[in-house]
Amino acid sequence: MNSSDAIQTENLVKTFPGGVEAVRDVSLSVREGEIYGFLGPNGAGKTTTVSMLTTLLRPTRGRASVAGLDVVEHPREVRQEIGLVFQDSTADGELTGRENMELSGGLFGMTPAECRPRIAELLKRMDLVDAADRRVKGYSGGMKRRLELAVAMVHTPKILFLDEPTIGLDPQGRAGFWRYIQQLRQEQRVTIFMTTHYLDEVENLCDRIAIIDHGQIIATGTNDSLKERVGGDVVELRVPANAADISATLTSVPGVGEVSRDGTLYHVRCPRAEGVVSLLVRACDASGVAVEGVSVERPSLDRVFLALTGKAYREEGYDDGRASQASVFRGRGRGGR
Amino acid sequence: MFLPLRSLLKREYLRWVRAPTWIIAGLLTPILYLLLFGQAFNLGKLVPPDPRAQAGLSAALLGAPNYFSYFAVGMVGMVAVTSALFAGTGVIFDKQLGILQRTIATPVRRSTIFASSLIFRGLLVVLPIFIVLGLALAFAQIPGLAGLTVTQNLGAVGLIEVLVAIFVLAIAFTSLFLAFGFLFARVESYFAVVNLLNLPILFTSNALYPYGTSPTWLQNITAYNPISLAVNVMRENFFGGAYYPHPAYVYLGGLVLWAAALGVMALLLASRALRTK
Numbered sequence: 001m002n003s004s005d006a007i008q009t010e011n012l013v014k015t016f017p018g019g020v021e022a023v024r025d026v027s028l029s030v031r032e033g034e035i036y037g038f039l040g041p042n043g044a045g046k047t048t049t050v051s052m053l054t055t056l057l058r059p060t061r062g063r064a065s066v067a068g069l070d071v072v073e074h075p076r077e078v079r080q081e082i083g084l085v086f087q088d089s090t091a092d093g094e095l096t097g098r099e100n101m102e103l104s105g106g107l108f109g110m111t112p113a114e115c116r117p118r119i120a121e122l123l124k125r126m127d128l129v130d131a132a133d134r135r136v137k138g139y140s141g142g143m144k145r146r147l148e149l150a151v152a153m154v155h156t157p158k159i160l161f162l163d164e165p166t167i168g169l170d171p172q173g174r175a176g177f178w179r180y181i182q183q184l185r186q187e188q189r190v191t192i193f194m195t196t197h198y199l200d201e202v203e204n205l206c207d208r209i210a211i212i213d214h215g216q217i218i219a220t221g222t223n224d225s226l227k228e229r230v231g232g233d234v235v236e237l238r239v240p241a242n243a244a245d246i247s248a249t250l251t252s253v254p255g256v257g258e259v260s261r262d263g264t265l266y267h268v269r270c271p272r273a274e275g276v277v278s279l280l281v282r283a284c285d286a287s288g289v290a291v292e293g294v295s296v297e298r299p300s301l302d303r304v305f306l307a308l309t310g311k312a313y314r315e316e317g318y319d320d321g322r323a324s325q326a327s328v329f330r331g332r333g334r335g336g337r
Numbered sequence: 338m339f340l341p342l343r344s345l346l347k348r349e350y351l352r353w354v355r356a357p358t359w360i361i362a363g364l365l366t367p368i369l370y371l372l373l374f375g376q377a378f379n380l381g382k383l384v385p386p387d388p389r390a391q392a393g394l395s396a397a398l399l400g401a402p403n404y405f406s407y408f409a410v411g412m413v414g415m416v417a418v419t420s421a422l423f424a425g426t427g428v429i430f431d432k433q434l435g436i437l438q439r440t441i442a443t444p445v446r447r448s449t450i451f452a453s454s455l456i457f458r459g460l461l462v463v464l465p466i467f468i469v470l471g472l473a474l475a476f477a478q479i480p481g482l483a484g485l486t487v488t489q490n491l492g493a494v495g496l497i498e499v500l501v502a503i504f505v506l507a508i509a510f511t512s513l514f515l516a517f518g519f520l521f522a523r524v525e526s527y528f529a530v531v532n533l534l535n536l537p538i539l540f541t542s543n544a545l546y547p548y549g550t551s552p553t554w555l556q557n558i559t560a561y562n563p564i565s566l567a568v569n570v571m572r573e574n575f576f577g578g579a580y581y582p583h584p585a586y587v588y589l590g591g592l593v594l595w596a597a598a599l600g601v602m603a604l605l606l607a608s609r610a611l612r613t614k
Contacts, residue, residue: 054442058613075613079444090435094352106344107443135355 012062024215037206046195083152093137108155238293345453405483409473411544414564421510425518516603
């Protein structure tokens with residue numbers, strides 16, 4: 001185990017009463033200070049994994065340590081070091097934003113005097129100063145999400161867990177939320193572990209990604225390294241219909257993989273398009289072929305998912321429903337008595 | 338330990354003061370009971386006014402000088418149950434809203450979460466009890482109104498016995514209903530069970546009318562009902578112990594056992610609900 005790992009799991013398994021294997025075998029490590037994306041369709045085991053890492057569920061088998069502490073042996077110490085943002089807002093609507101933050105500080109053992117400057121700072125960072133003394137039940141969806149972040153940060157956690165933090169937000173709301181996350185990471189030096197089923201979210205936000213499906217991690221790596229697995233970028237060059245065939249010339253350009261021609265279009269595969277595009281254009285010029293258009297297509301995580309699992313990402317139970325995401329208390333294991 | 342408890346109590350308090358309906362209706366209920374039932378059910382009027390008949394009534398009321406005095410003390414038991422009925426609702430809503438999950442994801446001790454509910458909900462039971470007793474005593478000073486007349490000199494020990502009985506009774510019923518809050522996931526299930534228990538608890542006690550005439554099996558149940566025990570402690574201190582087979586502290590001991598048993602049951606159900614699964 002690497003001592004600088006913020007989170008480390010080894011063969012983590014969770015089987016619920018009744019035999020549902022929500023998490024079959026998850027081994028991962030998250031480095032200090034990074035934003036780690038845990039991507040997978042609904043029901044893949046993301047929330048169950050987070051619940052084990054945050055001591056809300058006990059692993060059936062395997063080990064997990066968070067902030068260097070074993071989650072089964074030292075649950076209270078782990079809780080002291082982490083902050084949580086759940087899928088649903090868990091702030092008390094009858095209390096103001098500030099009171100919710102004070103409550104959280106108190107639960108982590110902070111005195112009111114310790115809380116005050118910290119809360120003022122976070123309210124400013126999250127643009128909640130004006131709303132701080134209004135009751136949370138009147139907040140908009142985006143404000144509630146920001147407050148959740150602020151509440152989770154009051155006790156200055158080392159690691160922040162975000163479970164589907166942008167579910168239910170519109171595209172602007174989501175983009176705004178990402179900005180706050182990035183700002184937090186820069187200013188507070190916090191490690192972030194986030195689950196999501198939005199591909200664009202991990203592409204734009206995360207340093208490293210793990211893809212989980214049916215309770216198992218099927219791939220881990222950086223955004224780029226995962227995309228390289230499915231052949232990297234594709235550069236498309238449009239040439240006049242009567243141009244001579246220069247496939248061989250293009251193939252000889254350094255950094256180029258496969259080249260194919262489809263009428264007026266050359267498809268040039270390369271691990272990374274940067275640097276290669278200008279070489280390709282120059283090669284065309286040198287061969288006397290005028291380039292009429294250039295475009296670069298980056299592979300999406302959709303394609304990565306398709307390549308790894310053999311099915312399109314969105315076919316797999318993709319919906320926006322919160323109902324299917326059972327929380328620890330509701331439903332799971334004990335029918336609503 | 339202290340900071341988390343204070344924070345949880347403050348949250349409960351803020352939720353309470355921001356729900357005026359909850360406060361007003363909660364405090365109005367015992368006052369209405371006293372005014373309506375207490376003034377209307379005047380059993381004394383059914384008895385001829387001659388002194389022997391009235392002495393017979395006083396004996397039937399176990400020494401109370403009139404029915405209102407008897408009833409007003411019983412109201413303490415009734416108010417304890419009706420105020421404690423809601424004790425478990427907060428836990429259920431916190432479960433449904435994810436607030437309980439957020440709370441147990443913090444380092445706060447499970448026993449602190451339980452204690453905060455018991456303390457705050459217990460205070461919401463004690464408060465209307467003191468309003469009832471205060472009003473009933475005040476009524477006695479108003480001509481034309483029936484009121485609670487204390488015929489004995491309580492003394493320090495008597496006063497302490499009465500106060501302890503009130504607090505222990507509040508703990509017993511708060512624990513009982515809080516336990517159901519931790520047990521059930523839905524408000525419907527909670528109130529189905531609470532509704533089932535509510536009136537049997539009240540009517541197997543001697544809170545509202547003397548049980549001298551009821552069948553022996555029912556008298557046996559009545560004798561051990563926690564409301565009867567609390568009410569006996571108070572009536573013996575207020576009206577004298579001539580009609581009671583045991584001194585007040587015996588009943589108080591029984592009540593403490595009830596509260597301990599119900600408190601342990603609630604704590605066990607709470608730790609079951611709050612443990613890591």
